[in-house]
Amino acid sequence: MDVSPRDLPLAAELPPTLVEELTLLLGERFTQSPGVCAHHGHDESHFPDRPPQAVAFVESREEIAALLRACSAHRVPVIPFGAGSSLEGHVLAVHGGIALDCTRMDRILEIEPADMLAVVQPGVTRKQLNNALRGTGLFFPIDPGADASIGGMTATRASGTNAVRYGTMRENVLALEVVLADGRILRTGTRAKKSSAGYDLTRLFVGSEGTLGVFSEVTVRLHPLPEEMAAAVVRFPSMQAAVETVIRTIQSGVPVGRVEFLDEVSIHAINRYSKTDLAEAPTLFFEFHGSPSALEEQVALVQELAREHGAEDFAWASRPEDRSRLWEARHQAYFACINLRPGCRGITTDSCVPISKLAEAVLRARAAIDASGLIAPILGHVGDGNFHTVILIDPEDEAELARAEALSAELVAIAQSLGGTCSGEHGVGMGKREFVAHEAGEVGVALMRSIKAALDPKGILNPGKLVP
The missing domain is CATH 3.30.70.2190 (Alpha-Beta Plaits)
Known part of the structure; x- marks a missing residue:
């Protein structure tokens, strides 16, 4: 597997001048409380918790921009945080730094039924948006299961149970407002259904996992409710x-x-x-x-x-x-699967293959699981070739963890050998960077690194994630 949080260096203490500047900016919404930091260093992945050194509860794009400018000047990492439901360690502060909590940016800015779109702040959750759409005859179809934030779903290019008919976040995000690492504010996309005007910057940021910028607004596509x-x-x-x-x-x-x-x-x-x-x-x-x-x-x-x-x-x-x-x-x-073995954690795999290869992929996965001797239920959104296993492990048993990680790697190898991918919807986070390197190849990895360096030259945005 790729580098574990256990192997990454701890950051130094936050610079006192930065703490003073952010306290002046946010008041009590900037905190170094151990309890608050602990909450922001935990997700649903199997990785050990890694809390940030501070948490900033932002309420506007201007506050995001000011915080990023200050952290860029001090070269302090910033980790965007939403609902905390990640399965790949996206929100873990593996190099320390500041968790940028967007949950207070939870306003639905506009619902436009005629154009079938909504403009929301990143902390709005999918259930909150659908509750607001009652009576319009429209709904937002992306349903990853958890009541995730729209910002987090955009960052991980989420999908879920409805993807076979309505697509993923890639197809349902029309436009973005993004705060870049140096505090500049970028708007991508339009309200039009399509465009051929230049590079598709919206798609660049959808799935970027907080490594290229921080979302302050998301414009999403809505769909008619089924009759x-x-x-x-x-x-x-x-x-x-x-x-x-x-x-x-x-x-x-x-x-x-x-x-x-x-x-x-x-x-x-x-x-x-x-x-x-x-x-x-x-x-x-x-x-x-x-x-x-x-x-x-x-x-x-x-x-x-x-x-x-x-x-x-x-x-x-x-x-x-x-x-x-x-x-x-x-x-x-x-x-439910986690509760099959009290006290365990789950390593959740997320393979996706061409639909013609689905039966072979699932049967080979089952054979690999049986050979491993581990408990790992199989389930998934098979209508689009996406299936998961939940490998149940004792997090304190290093030998069992190693077996589970080897099994996870084998399942990824099966999917990739069949023309599939290591991650259909959970994203890359920490655990799948080596698999992305294999999938993208040397040229692809070099290009990813060039894009990261161009947009985040100091490497402060969610370091240790996504980019191989």
Whole structure:
């Protein structure tokens, strides 16, 4: 694996002049409280906590700009912080420095139904935005499970259960306001649906994980609410049968809203954690969106495909409350898996392969897990070729951690050998930098480093992340 937080040097104490300057700027919203710093040095990854030396709660782009100018002058690291739900160590202060907490920048600045867009500050969460959209006939579809902040979702190029139909943050961010490392303010993109005017700077920053700039505004695309929705749970005699059903569904052009795969271990975990009574077998969760006639056609075709692959039942969740309970159980699957082994942490893999290679990738992953002797449920957004494993480890057992990291590397190698990627939606953070180096090649890595050096020449923005 790449460099661990244990191996990175600790930063020196913050310069007193910088502390004085930021205290003057933010007052009590700049703090070196150990408790507050500890909270900002923890995420959902398996990496050891690494708290910052201070936390700054900003409320405007002007405050972000002033803070970055001051930290640039003193060469002090700045780590943007949102909901803290990262799975790859994005918010860990591996070189010390200041956590820039954007949670107070939580205003929805504009909702424009006619243009189907919204302008939000980075601390707005996806649920907060969708609550504000009630009555407009529109919704924001990106759903990574956690109630993540829009800024964090943009930074990691997040996606989730709806990506098979509505795309990822890459397709749903129209424009950005970004504060650069030296305090300059950049606006990228427009409200138009497309543009061919120059380099696509918006896409450069989407997925940059706080290493190139700090978001102060995000303009996102909205979508019409489906006229009707229907959800179903389908169990299969084998993993291969379930995954091949997904492949045939996608290749047949069925515009499913969501399709999720869970192996029998994941279903067992969900039943224990969410008090469901699902059959403990390889299972697909489907959701269909559209008009009544379109739904009828979609459902008929998928039922036929599922039966061809030995589907044993098709249980419907037609009432809104039943659908909500079903998807809430799916969203809690990570925590359900963690609870299979009390006191453990999870190394969550995030492979994505071409849809034609999905069955091979999942079956090879299962074989690698079985050979490792570790507990690692498989689940994922298989409609777009993205699947995860949650490798359960004792964080105090160095030998087990090494085995788990070797397994994680093997799963990445399987995906990359099939034309896939090491990260479909979780981002790179700390743990996947070496895999990005393999994926991008020498020329790609050199270009990434050049971009980082051009935009952040002093290397203060989230150091130790993303760039190989």
